[in-house]
Every structure is written in structure tokens, then in C-alpha cells.
Amino acid sequence: MKRIVYYSILIFIFSCLTGFLYARIWKSNNEEISKETNIISQNLIAETSSNEEKVSFNSSFALKKYYDICGHEEINYAELPTELVNSTKKEIEELYSEWEVEEFSSNSIMLSQENNSICNGHYVLKLDDDTVDVYHINSNGEEELYQVTGIYMDYLTSEDIANLKDGIYIYGKENISSVIEDFE
Numbered sequence: 001m002k003r004i005v006y007y008s009i010l011i012f013i014f015s016c017l018t019g020f021l022y023a024r025i026w027k028s029n030n031e032e033i034s035k036e037t038n039i040i041s042q043n044l045i046a047e048t049s050s051n052e053e054k055v056s057f058n059s060s061f062a063l064k065k066y067y068d069i070c071g072h073e074e075i076n077y078a079e080l081p082t083e084l085v086n087s088t089k090k091e092i093e094e095l096y097s098e099w100e101v102e103e104f105s106s107n108s109i110m111l112s113q114e115n116n117s118i119c120n121g122h123y124v125l126k127l128d129d130d131t132v133d134v135y136h137i138n139s140n141g142e143e144e145l146y147q148v149t150g151i152y153m154d155y156l157t158s159e160d161i162a163n164l165k166d167g168i169y170i171y172g173k174e175n176i177s178s179v180i181e182d183f184e
Contacts, residue, residue, distance in 0.1 A: 052088050052089075053088070053089070053104070053105060053106050054086050054087060054088055054106060055080070055084050055085055055086060055087050055092070055106060055109060056085070056106045056107065057080070057085045058080075058107075059080050059084075059105075059106065059107050059108055059109055060077065060080070060107065060108040060109070061077065061078050061079065061080040061081070061084070061108075061109050062075055062076065062077045062078070062108075062109070062110045062111070063075070063076045063078065063099070063110075063111050063112075063113070064076075064102060064110055064111065064112040064113070065112070065113050065114075065115055065119070066112065066113070066114045066115065067115050067117055067118055067119040068114060068115065068116045068117070069116065069117055069118045070118040070119055070122065072118075072119045072121065072171075073119075074119055074120070074121075075110075080109070083095070084109070089101055089104045092104070092109065092111075096111055098113065099111035099112065099113050100112050100113065115139075117139040117140070118137065118139060118141065119139075120138075120139070121171055121172050121173065122136070122137040122169065122170075122171060123135065123136055123137065123146060123169070123170040123171075123173070123176055124137060124143060124167045124168065124169050124170065125164060125167065125168040125170065125179060125180070126143075126164055126165075126167045126168075127153055127161065127164040127165055130152055130153040130154070131148065131149065131150065131151060131152055131153065132149045132151040132152075132153075132156075132164060132180070133145060133146075133147065133148050133149060134146045134147040134148075134149065134170075134176055134180070147176070149180055151180070
């Protein structure tokens with residue numbers, strides 16, 4: 001019986017020592033794995049996180065053209081092209097190399113461009129074959145017939161006739177009607 005107790009105590013001590021050693025080995029392995037995991041996750045976070053601002057899907061998008069000859073500027077708002085979503089300023093500059101990024105944030109983008117021409121909003125009122133006609137001045141400076149008014153020279157004052165022979169320049173399509181009404 002003494003032998004049984006003696007062997008039992010020896011087996012118990014041996015089991016405790018074995019468990020203790022395995023626990024130490026397991027703990028040190030887990031600490032190494034944990035350190036490696038932290039290093040990897042920190043690297044991933046560093047690679048994926050960025051302070052660079054990117055375009056969101058609901059950003060406003062505008063194209064601004066400045067015309068050197070007449071000095072006017074034209075701003076056209078459009079729907080944001082899908083290829084620009086999540087783009088950085090640098091990526092947009094590469095995509096639209098002929099444009100300058102004038103405004104950039106996650107909520108709005110404005111691209112601008114200078115043109116050595118006149119804008120599309122120039123018109124001239126002139127006499128042509130005894131009637132007053134409206135001509136559109138294109139980007140090359142050429143006049144193209146835009147509208148025949150049906151107003152005859154016979155009903156105009158000599159001052160109006162002199163002005164119309166020189167041409168009355170109008171800026172903006174919305175202003176044409178009010179100038180024509182002055183001659184009716």
C-alpha cells in the first residue's frame with residue numbers, strides 16, 4: 001500500500017510538472033503569435049489607412065471654362081462620373097490632364113480650363129436686307145444667322161438704323177428678347 005501511495009504521489013508530481021511545462025511553452029508560443037499578429041495588423045492598418053482625401057459617391061461635379069478673348073466664364077454642373085468615386089486629387093489630375101483641379105474635397109470637385117476663344121453667349125443684332133436679324137457669334141468669331149425677327153427697317157428711327165448698321169452686341173440668349181422688344 002505504501003508503494004501505491006508512493007507511485008501515486010510520483011505520478012501526481014510528474015503530471016503537475018508536465019502540465020506546468022506545457023503551459024509555459026504554450027504561453028510563450030501564444031505571446032510570439034500575438035506579437036506577430038499585432039505587427040501584421042499594424043502594417044495592414046498603416047497600409048490601408050490614408051490621410052489623403054477621396055471623392056465620395058454623392059459629390060458635386062463642375063466644369064468651369066474661362067474664355068480669354070471675352071473674359072467670361074461658364075460653369076456647368078454635371079453628375080459625378082462613376083470612375084471618379086474614391087479617387088484622390090492626384091488620380092483626377094492624371095485622368096483630366098487637360099483640366100486644372102480648381103477645387104477638391106470629398107464633397108465637391110471643380111475642374112477649370114482656359115480657352116483662347118469667346119464663349120457661346122455672344123449675339124449681334126444687325127440690319128440685313130431691310131430687316132433686323134439676330135446673329136450668333138461662334139467661337140471662331142464668325143457670325144451665323146440665329147433668328148429672323150421680322151422687324152422692317154421702315155419702322156425704325158434713323159438712330160436705330162445707324163446703331164443696327166454697326167451692330168448691337170448682346171451677351172446672353174436671355175437678353176435677346178428684351179433688346180428686340182425695344183425695336184417693336
